[in-house]
Amino acid sequence: MxxxxxxxxxxxxxxxxxxxMKASRKYPSSTDVARLAGVSQSAVxxxxxxxxxxxxxxxxxxxxxxxxxxxxxxxxxxMLLKHRxxxxxxxxxxxxxxxxxAAVDAFSKALxxxxxxxxxxxxxxxxxxxxxxxxxxxxxxxxxxSALPVVTKAAAEAFARIRIPIVSFNTPARNQWVSSVCxxxxxxxxxxxxxxxxxxxxxxxxxxxxxxxxxxxxxLRGFRERLRTHGFDQVRTANGDYLYEDAFAATAxxxxxxxxxxxxxxxxxxxxxxxxxxxxxxxxxxPEDVLVAGYDDVPAAAWGSFxxxxxxxxxxxxxAAAIAILHARMADTEPTDGVTTTVxxxxxxxxxxxx
Amino acid sequence: MxxxxxxxxxxxxxxxxxxxMKASRKYPSSTDVARLAGVSQSAVxxxxxxxxxxxxxxxxxxxxxxxxxxxxxxxxxxMLLKHRxxxxxxxxxxxxxxxxxAAVDAFSKALxxxxxxxxxxxxxxxxxxxxxxxxxxxxxxxxxxSALPVVTKAAAEAFARIRIPIVSFNTPARNQWVSSVCxxxxxxxxxxxxxxxxxxxxxxxxxxxxxxxxxxxxxLRGFRERLRTHGFDQVRTANGDYLYEDAFAATAxxxxxxxxxxxxxxxxxxxxxxxxxxxxxxxxxxPEDVLVAGYDDVPAAAWGSFxxxxxxxxxxxxxAAAIAILHARMADTEPTDGVTTTVxxxxxxxxxxxx
DNA sequence: CTGAAAGCGCTAACAG
DNA sequence: CTGTTAGCGCTTTCAG
Numbered sequence: 001m002x003x004x005x006x007x008x009x010x011x012x013x014x015x016x017x018x019x020x021m022k023a024s025r026k027y028p029s030s031t032d033v034a035r036l037a038g039v040s041q042s043a044v045x046x047x048x049x050x051x052x053x054x055x056x057x058x059x060x061x062x063x064x065x066x067x068x069x070x071x072x073x074x075x076x077x078x079m080l081l082k083h084r085x086x087x088x089x090x091x092x093x094x095x096x097x098x099x100x101x102a103a104v105d106a107f108s109k110a111l112x113x114x115x116x117x118x119x120x121x122x123x124x125x126x127x128x129x130x131x132x133x134x135x136x137x138x139x140x141x142x143x144x145x146s147a148l149p150v151v152t153k154a155a156a157e158a159f160a161r162i163r164i165p166i167v168s169f170n171t172p173a174r175n176q177w178v179s180s181v182c183x184x185x186x187x188x189x190x191x192x193x194x195x196x197x198x199x200x201x202x203x204x205x206x207x208x209x210x211x212x213x214x215x216x217x218x219x220l221r222g223f224r225e226r227l228r229t230h231g232f233d234q235v236r237t238a239n240g241d242y243l244y245e246d247a248f249a250a251t252a253x254x255x256x257x258x259x260x261x262x263x264x265x266x267x268x269x270x271x272x273x274x275x276x277x278x279x280x281x282x283x284x285x286x287p288e289d290v291l292v293a294g295y296d297d298v299p300a301a302a303w304g305s306f307x308x309x310x311x312x313x314x315x316x317x318x319x320a321a322a323i324a325i326l327h328a329r330m331a332d333t334e335p336t337d338g339v340t341t342t343v344x345x346x347x348x349x350x351x352x353x354x355x
Numbered sequence: 356m357x358x359x360x361x362x363x364x365x366x367x368x369x370x371x372x373x374x375x376m377k378a379s380r381k382y383p384s385s386t387d388v389a390r391l392a393g394v395s396q397s398a399v400x401x402x403x404x405x406x407x408x409x410x411x412x413x414x415x416x417x418x419x420x421x422x423x424x425x426x427x428x429x430x431x432x433x434m435l436l437k438h439r440x441x442x443x444x445x446x447x448x449x450x451x452x453x454x455x456x457a458a459v460d461a462f463s464k465a466l467x468x469x470x471x472x473x474x475x476x477x478x479x480x481x482x483x484x485x486x487x488x489x490x491x492x493x494x495x496x497x498x499x500x501s502a503l504p505v506v507t508k509a510a511a512e513a514f515a516r517i518r519i520p521i522v523s524f525n526t527p528a529r530n531q532w533v534s535s536v537c538x539x540x541x542x543x544x545x546x547x548x549x550x551x552x553x554x555x556x557x558x559x560x561x562x563x564x565x566x567x568x569x570x571x572x573x574x575l576r577g578f579r580e581r582l583r584t585h586g587f588d589q590v591r592t593a594n595g596d597y598l599y600e601d602a603f604a605a606t607a608x609x610x611x612x613x614x615x616x617x618x619x620x621x622x623x624x625x626x627x628x629x630x631x632x633x634x635x636x637x638x639x640x641x642p643e644d645v646l647v648a649g650y651d652d653v654p655a656a657a658w659g660s661f662x663x664x665x666x667x668x669x670x671x672x673x674x675a676a677a678i679a680i681l682h683a684r685m686a687d688t689e690p691t692d693g694v695t696t697t698v699x700x701x702x703x704x705x706x707x708x709x710x
Numbered sequence: 711c712t713g714a715a716a717g718c719g720c721t722a723a724c725a726g
Numbered sequence: 727c728t729g730t731t732a733g734c735g736c737t738t739t740c741a742g
Contacts, residue, residue: 026438027495029719040729045721053727070516072492076440077720079431080734083381090475095460096654098453105450108477117494120445120475122463137427139472140382161425244658277659299451303599304632305660384735395713400737408711432736435718 028069037065048073085140088326089119091129092147097242097270098298099315100147103169106319107145114327116142123148129155137162143326145169149213151178165329165338167322171214172340179329179338181322183313185215186222188345192265192293192311193226199353201263201291204232205254207240207247207275208267216242216267219295223265236261240271247274255282260290263353269294269301272308276352292352307351317343383424392420403428440495443681444474446484447502452597452625453653454670455502458524461674462500469682471497478503484510492517498681500524504568506533520684520693522677526569527695534684534693536677538668540570541577543700547620547648547666548581554708556618556646559587560609562595562602562630563622571597571622574650578620591616595626602629610637615645618708624649624656627663631707647707662706672698 030044037044039058046052047062054062065071079085088111094100108118119141121132129148133155136144144159144166151173159166160177168180196204206223209216224235236259240247247266254260255278264279266272272294279290286292294301297312321341329338385399392399394413401407402417409417420426434440443466449455463473474496476487484503488510491499499514499521506528514521515532523535551559561578564571579590591614595602602621609615610633619634621627627649634645641647649656649665656663676696684693 027492027719031719041719042721042730043728045719046728049721055727058728070518072489072517074435074495074719075493076431076434076495077718077734080429080435080719080736081721083734085431095456096453098451098456101450101453101456104475105477108475109479112477117490118475120459120463120473122460122467124464134427135472137382138430140429140431162427163425244654248659273655273658273660281659299599300628300655303628304603304636305628382735386735396735397713397715397737398711400735401712404737410711413711429735432718432734435720435735436737438718 027074028071030071030073032069033062033065033071036069037061045073079140084142086116087119087139087141088116089121089136089139089141089144090147091121091123091132091144093123093128094147094149094242095122097268097296098300099268099296102298103147103315103319106315107322110319110323130158133158133162137164142330143167145322145326146171149210149215165326167325167329169318169322174338174340176337179325179340181318181325181341181343182215183311183318183343184345185218186225188295188311188313188347189219189222189265190226191345191347192295192309193223193230195293195309195347195349195353196263196265196291197227197230197232199263199287199291199355201261202232203234203236203261203263205236205238205261205264206267207238207250207264207271209240209242209271211239219265219267240266240274242268242270244270244274247271248278249274251275251278252282255279255284260284263291264293266292266294269296269298269308269310272310272352273300273306276306276308286352287355297348301348301350309350309353310348311345312348313343313345382429383426385426385428387424388417388420388426391424392416400428434495439497441471442474442494442496443471444476444491444494444496444499445502446476446478446487446499448478448483449502449504449597450477452623452651453655454623454651457653458502458670458674461670462677465674465678485513488513488517492519497685498522500677500681501526504565504570520681522680522684524673524677529693529695531692534680534695536673536680536696536698537570537573538666538673538698539700540573541580543650543666543668543702544574544577544620545581546700546702547664548578548585550648550664550702550704550708551618551620551646552582552585552587554618554642554646554710556616557587558589558591558616558618560591560593560616560619561622562593562605562619562626564595564597564626566594574620574622595621595629597623597625599625599629602626603633604629606630606633607637610634610639615639618646619648621647621649624651624653624663624665627665627707628655628661631661631663641707642710652703656703656705664705664708665703666700667703668698668700 031041034041034044043058044062046054047059111118147169151168151171156173156175156178160175166178170182172180206220238250240250266275284290294308294310297310301308301310386396389396389399398413399417401409402414466473502524506523506526511528511530511533515530521533525537527535527537561575593605595605619630621630639645649663652665652667656665
């Protein structure tokens, strides 16, 4: 009778325990499952990993108990053991630009396919990488993708110090740990210059992003140099901060001063839209009076309202290149030098230059 | 002499160890730092946590060693101990819509401010929540934000089973663990109906998102019901899948069949842009021949090319409401019922309805 | 103020 | 095939 009583007490206790488990916020652990299933904790672990030797019977008991408790294995201890988190951070500042939104989307999908998780970090200023670095390091991210317009030398050195592979998107900072993937900014700009000249333009304007922004600077350089080979030395430049509004204002100001050139190249599509709207408002016709081209080929560039000639760099190609580098670097144990990849571009000619 | 030799060997060994530490890919641990600093591991832990009693001297030694090794504390074990990861997952499918891009940005910034990290999950179909759930559970996320257009009953139950608080953005699925924040879809649509009638429209059209999408259905319902109170029973509907292209095609088809109504309400701005471009191409003038309104107030709605009348729900308000719910639910130990919050909207009248 | 020791939930090596 | 055991790197008692 005594052992029967003990058994009953035991049963009661385990019912209470089960109820408590379910009430508490805590996730159940493999030990909890093991207790309920009447097997060892390692049996549970094995049941939940592919290709381990577990008997049909054990497996069944484990999964039943797991289901009852709502158990799913906890990945965190595994990270501890394996010294890798499978976490990749994406750092971004300019979410209003659809180009970057698309890139983030492509990145996260590609990374998820290889079992990585994406830690999204939004920063305000372009230059805040240094500030968030410790946090990323503490989460033990396996790699970082930076879509920030500027990577300072200090930041690059900081990365080298903590030895996390990083690939910088469209901004070339490079050392042992920092790689970059850029579109052929100067090349794309040269294509625009060629087209403008071919379409008969004789005076030229450029609306750029922020000062010191590599991509913008390169686009201006490529534009200018190619124009020079055609015999044109003057490029009227303005700053648009990559924003529709700023480009609109800059273009409106040009129009007011009657200084609108024959052809206007904007460092991204968003600014080209602003320029187009400002030109139209000023009573100028595109392409009859002014030619306009952008850079990025965001979806809206193909829309009827804009039908904008633009440089296509294809985020898919850039993302694919970045992912390839990332995987190579995450696999490497030996630190080799970071690489710089330039992705080719092409021109999509649309109505804003066609005449 | 013997002890001197031993000391030298020891020193040599520790130099070798240090070099090896730096060469390996492994992150240094607090134990490594402790060894280099000549203190205990717990001293290192204390030095790196706020408000623990550590002497000036110890602290100095620890930080020096940490700097030399490039150490930053590992958060993963802490998650294990505390039973919380400070990770919040954001699940999104429609990144091409700027409204969602802005919402994700606002979310991640707000969450980062309270020490949370954002796990970004991009899914393809709208309905894939069930599939990714186990993964999120295994990462022990503290909460989930879903910006998916559909949350099935099955998915909601699955969430309840694993007991992760979740707030659904613009889609009301609700049970003990699922909350939602929606804009006042029907109310906003009613405002549009009022305006259309006031501007003299007598026939009406609606271009919606996907079939079964709650937000789209509600917008149609609100539109229709308010029109009925004005004495109009007919609404010509079409499907645009929330995409520019589909709305363009649908509108072009209407124009071809000469079935364009006096006023066209689109379930989001992207589709309104498509409708506008299709109408213009068909030679119809907006607002003279047709009135057009959208929903979302994405930045491009204010651009000169569109100048679109639209319903403003302000992602900031929605995000703030969602964040508030999330924090309340993460703090709660007792499971209370999920809440549904409706965020008020207003109308921004622009050129597409002004006459 | 400091070190020793336990333990979070898991994986992997080992013995049975 | 299965259970036992040791530890991943940290936080947190608990003695000293």
